[in-house]
Amino acid sequence: MLHCQADGYPVPSITWRKAVGTHPGEYKEFLYEPNVNFYRNGSLEFLHISKDSEGYYLCEAKNEVGTGVSKVIFLKVNAPAYFPQKVKQMQVQKGEQAHVQCTALGDTPIEIMWKVGGKRIGGDVDQRYTIREQLLDDGMVSELAISRTYRHDTGVLSCYASNAYGQDEMVIQLIVQEVPEMPKNIRVNDQQSRSLQLSWTQPYAGNSAITNYIIQYKLVSDVWQAQPLKLTVPGTQTTATVQNLNPACSYHLRIMAENRLGLSDPSEVIQVTTQEEVPSGAPTDIRAEARSSTELFVSWEPPEREFWNGNLLGYYVGYQEQSSLTTVSSSPSTTTHNYNFKTVEVGAQYGGEVLLQGLAKYTTYSIMVQAYNSRGAGPSSEHITARTQEDVPSLPPENVQCSALTSQSLQVSWEPPPLEGRNGVVVGYKVSHQPAEEWYEKDEQETKVTTSLKTTIPSLRKYTNYSISVLAFTSVGDGVRSPPTVCCTEEDVPSAPADIKAVISSANIILVSWLPPLHPNGQITAHTFYMGIIEDGKEDGTHKRILGPQSEVYETLRLQEGATYQFWVTASTKVGEGAGTRVVTITSSNKGN
Structure with a gap:
């Protein structure tokens, strides 16, 4: 409170002016501020005093009589030590120097003291610490230098300032940042044929938020490259699914954490094998050859190794008769209707071979092969055809008929054996005949060979029953004879009575x-x-x-x-x-x- 009273008549009016600068001489009108009250008796009241209020004040009293009177008053403000900024945070990279400052204002002399963990910092505490101070016009600045920072330097530093009029405290949060530690506790949560789901424990982040996790992976047989295959996921996740893998393959995987300072060391490497999948490739080089009229020998090579998708357990060999009306495509197909299948184990070189037995004679077969593993069968190979060898016909000619032409000749006709009983290409027919009466000798049988479906048998006995049978033959040999058909030559005039x-x-x-x-x-x-x-x-x-x-x-x-x-x-x-x-x-x- 500054008082200024003057007596006179009329009652003088009081005005206040403040010196410009720190010395009296030049004054300016005093602008009344919200924290200053002016009373009618001339007193000034400062509601909130500050160092800015210190200075020379001129009090003038005037009325309309005379020149008036004035008085100079010096207002001295005693300022306690204080910190304009009470709390601050400072970040520094691990291994680098840290320079921490605290600036205290107030009347000098000011004493500044540093503490960490409740202990005063001095040269005897840690050789890495040095303190430098500098006076200011309105206070003092103190700087704490740490020559090389470590993780354990992260914490609260306290700066205490004091003078004759008071004291204050400033808190500085020192954060030593570094790259994260490597992720730990890597687990495989889900294991599929072409994907793996991993989880891990979030590591120490190095006082800097983890921005990404990088999952690196490779085949076990490969070496780690400078730029391996990788999957990047946000730092907020601790699970990831690695996709586009190959079935039944063993992989090495490792994970690194990343923050703004860089990458962590790679985690421990885990080895995982993906699940098997049905083969995606077909056997190759399918070959078939006839071994007999009822057997075909089939051999093949395995699919390309990359298409196994697991350990090959064996093969399914499919075969069916190829109808003359059926067109077999040589391209691989998943259609296996009406096929008979035979299971064959994997051979020494992963290929296979099988002898198909009990087949129809001289018949064309469509053949295909599928590889299978623990998950099932893959696509079928290209379809090939092979035909069993010829054999003798197993069925006789059909509809054998005969009629008498004359008393000494017969005409015989027939139809070929059914297709399923020909067992090859019929190259001709053999027509056998002999008298049917039981008193004729069996060795009287005669045979005529022809390529047509009818023939005439001449030079026969008159009015005689003949037993006739027909067989078809192939290049292999004679087939089955038809059941005997009995025909009689026509009548003629008789011979003379015997005697x-x-x-x-x-x-x-x-x-x-x-x-x-x-x-x-x-x-x-x-x-x-x-x-x-x-x-x-x-x-x-x-x-x-x-x-x-x-x-x-x-x-x-x-x-x-x-x-x-x-x-x-x-x-x-x-x-x-x-x-x-x-x-x-x-x-x-x-x-x-």
């Missing part, structure tokens, strides 16, 4: 007998009996009589005692009359022959 005899059985009766024809050549329909009479060297004509088919004897009267009688007989079929027997004669001097 004839005439005797005089009584005085006027002649008995003529004969034997049946050796070759009837048909059904005997009648016998014709012929009789010629010669008397006195003259022929008296020929007489004939038609007798029944069963007749073998005939009696005739001897009417003329001295005449010569001649007899002969023929047999007839529906075709006509055959040749006659020899002529027998009865004369008056004999009894016949």
Whole structure:
């Protein structure tokens, strides 16, 4: 409070002015501030005194009488030591120097003291510490230097300032920053064929927020490159999924943490093997060759190694008959309908071979091969075709028919064996025939070879049943004969009766007998009996009589005692009359022959 009173009449008015600078002489109007109250009695009250308020003040009292009076008052403000900034934070990189300052204002002399962890800092505490001070017009600045910072320097530094009028404290948060430590406790949470999910524990961040985690990975068989494969995830994550891996492959993985100062050391390396996956490639170089009419030998090479996707356990060999209406594509296909499959274990060189048995003869097969592992079968190989070897036909010709052309020839026709029974290319047919009657010898069988589907058999016996069979043959040999078909040649005129005899059985009766024809050549329909009479060297004509088919004897009267009688007989079929027997004669001097 500054007081300034003056007496006079009229009552003088009081005004205040403040010196410009720190010395009296030049004054300026005093601008009343919010923290200054001016009373009517002339007193000035400073509500909040500060060093800025210190100086020379001129109090003038005037009324309208005279020049007035004035008085100079020096206001001295005693300032305690204080810090304009109470708290601050300072960051420094580990290993570098740190220079920490605190500036105290107030009346000098001011004493400044540093403490860390409750202990006063001096040269005897740590040789790395040095303190330098400098006076200011309105206070003092003190600087604490740390020659080389370590992690444990991170903490609170206290700066204490004091003078005759008071004391103050300033707190400085010193943060020593460094690259993070390496991540720890790396675990594999999920293991797939082409991806791995990892988790880890967040490491010490080095007093600087972790911005990224870098997951580096490589195949176990490779060496770490300067720029290995990597996956970067934000520093807020402690899980990541590494993708685009290969199935059934062993990988090395390591993780590094990164902040604004740089990268941590790599973590410990973990080794993980991805799960298997069905093979993505097909076996190659598929080969097949016929070993017999019912066997095919198939061999192949394994898929390219990169397509195994695991350990090959074996192969599925698919095969099916190729219909003449089916077109087999040579390109790989996943269609395996109607295929028969045979399982084959992996061979010594990872390829394989198999002998397919029990196949249809002379048949084209479509063949494909699939590799499989613990996860299943991969794509099928290109489809190849192979045909089993020829064999003799296993089925006879069909629809064997025959008909008589003449009494000594037959026509035989047939159809080829069914396709499934040909077992190759039919190059011809063999038509065998022999008389069907049981009294004929078996070695009478004759065979005719032809390439057509019908043939004529000549030079046969008349009106004879023949047993006929047909077989087809290939280049390998003869096939199965057809069941016998019986045909009969047509009828013809018979041969002459086998023999004839005439005797005089009584005085006027002649008995003529004969034997049946050796070759009837048909059904005997009648016998014709012929009789010629010669008397006195003259022929008296020929007489004939038609007798029944069963007749073998005939009696005739001897009417003329001295005449010569001649007899002969023929047999007839529906075709006509055959040749006659020899002529027998009865004369008056004999009894016949």
